[in-house]
Each structure stands twice: as structure tokens, then as C-alpha cells.
Amino acid sequence: MRVLLLGGTGNLGSCLLTTLNGRGHTVVTLVRNPSKLTSHPQRHSIQVEEGDAKKAADIRDIARRHQCDAIVNAAGHAAMAPWGKSDLPAIVDAVIQAALELGQERHTPMRVWFLGGQGILDIPTLPNKMIADYIPMFLEHATTWKKLQELPPSAIAWSILCPGLMRPAVGESLVYKLSGESTSPPGWSTKFLRIPVLGPYMNIMSQISSYATSFEMNADFIATDLEKGRDSEWLLHKVGVKQIRK
Numbered sequence: 001m002r003v004l005l006l007g008g009t010g011n012l013g014s015c016l017l018t019t020l021n022g023r024g025h026t027v028v029t030l031v032r033n034p035s036k037l038t039s040h041p042q043r044h045s046i047q048v049e050e051g052d053a054k055k056a057a058d059i060r061d062i063a064r065r066h067q068c069d070a071i072v073n074a075a076g077h078a079a080m081a082p083w084g085k086s087d088l089p090a091i092v093d094a095v096i097q098a099a100l101e102l103g104q105e106r107h108t109p110m111r112v113w114f115l116g117g118q119g120i121l122d123i124p125t126l127p128n129k130m131i132a133d134y135i136p137m138f139l140e141h142a143t144t145w146k147k148l149q150e151l152p153p154s155a156i157a158w159s160i161l162c163p164g165l166m167r168p169a170v171g172e173s174l175v176y177k178l179s180g181e182s183t184s185p186p187g188w189s190t191k192f193l194r195i196p197v198l199g200p201y202m203n204i205m206s207q208i209s210s211y212a213t214s215f216e217m218n219a220d221f222i223a224t225d226l227e228k229g230r231d232s233e234w235l236l237h238k239v240g241v242k243q244i245r246k
């Protein structure tokens, strides 16, 4: 696929550059400061465009010029505290707007991967309750989720990846692989949920740390999925991930 990656200078974005390229995708990245990629190992085989991910016209024009089939948004970073603010909501608005315009031009919905966080995943057995309803951090991901749900189903071929804490890989790719699940974190235990009031907090706090994953594995998850095109099982889904033994 020809992929437009937003945010190729970030932690996840720079892994995506390597992995998308390694898996045979043609990669164009929109970055604010191209000089940050001068020493990236894949610099010679990717195309770098200067732009602002908050501007729908920048995204649309670059995707149009390079005839990109898919967009991956790794630009922006959700604010941590409940009252914090970042550029992520403006970036998501711009990506949605650009994808809608490109889809209308081509008469087919644009394939787009968004990034969310584990907080927007559902807790099994608790109807309509997300993890962030109890631990209200990185709430801008919930705003992204709401915007995606409000889109007509045929407008954008979106998926949203919802990892827990991500960190650089330390050799685990030899031992572990990433398992994905729609709607809830894979293998989420329902322990403590029957305890009134405190149960959901105990449920979350007792297992959330086991959902840390590496930037490299998440990049691989997206790159592998893009090979499936419209046959992806994650179309119009929020997707939780967990490292499991190979």
C-alpha cells in the first residue's frame, strides 16, 4: 500500500517508518521538521513532506500528490491529566476532514488507522463502561472515539489502536507477539468486578500494568493489518492489544 504516516518523528511514528517500509509499503511521512529525520536509518527509502497535521489541506494535498491508499495518524499525544489539553483533537479533526474529502474524490472510503489509548476500551461484563470512566486519564482519546462513532459507517474505513503504556522493545520480539481484540483488552479478567463500588477500580489496577507493549510491536500490528486492505477484521473497531508468548 502507499501509506501517508503522520508524525514520523515520534516514538511510535519512527518505528512505523521502519516497519511499514520493511513490510513493503511505500511510505510518505508528514512531519513538522524534516531535519529530525536526517539520521533515520530508513531515510533513503521514505519520502518526507513538511506539513502540519492540524491542517486538513496539508494532509489531503500530500495524500493526493503521492496517491496514498491509507493514512496512519501517529501525530499528537493525548494530554495526561483529565484537565490537560494537547493538539490531538485538532489533529484528529484534520485527519477526519482530509479522509472524508479524499474518499469523496475517489468514490471509496479512505483506510485510516487512528491511535487511541487503553482507556477507551470496554470492561467486559460492565455494560457501556470504559476503563477511562474509572481512571480518567488521556481523555482526548475518548473524544477521538466519539468522533469516529458519529461518522456514517461508509465515510472512512477507520480503525483505532488502543494500546496501554508503550515503551521501546528490549529483545521481547523473539519471545512475544501481539494479540489483538476488538472492543475490550485481550484476556481482560473480570476479577473483583462483583465487589460494590471499589470493585472496578481494583479490577483495573490489578491488571493494567500487564498491558504494556512495545512501540515496535504496535507498529508491526498496524503494518501487518494494512497488508490485508479492506479484508481487515479491525475495520470500524477499537482494538486492544496485549503481548502474549509465541
Ligand SMILES: NC(=O)c1ccc[n+]([C@@H]2O[C@H](COP(=O)([O-])OP(=O)(O)OC[C@H]3O[C@@H](n4cnc5c(N)ncnc54)[C@H](OP(=O)(O)O)[C@@H]3O)[C@@H](O)[C@H]2O)c1
Residues within 6 Å of the ligand: 006, 007, 008, 009, 010, 011, 012, 013, 030, 031, 032, 033, 036, 051, 052, 053, 054, 074, 075, 076, 077, 078, 087, 088, 091, 115, 116, 117, 118, 162, 163, 164, 165, 166, 167
Ligand atoms: N507513548 C505511549 O505510551 C502511548 C500509549 C498509548 C497511546 N499512545 C498514543 O499514541 C500516539 C503516539 O504516541 P507517541 O508516544 O509516539 O507520541 P510522541 O512520541 O509524542 O510523538 C508525537 C508525534 O506527533 C508529532 N506532531 C505533533 N503535533 C504535530 C503537528 N501539528 N503536525 C505534525 N506532527 C505533529 C510530533 O512531531 P515533532 O517531532 O515535530 O514534535 C511527533 O512526531 C499518541 O496519540 C498517544 O497519545 C501513546
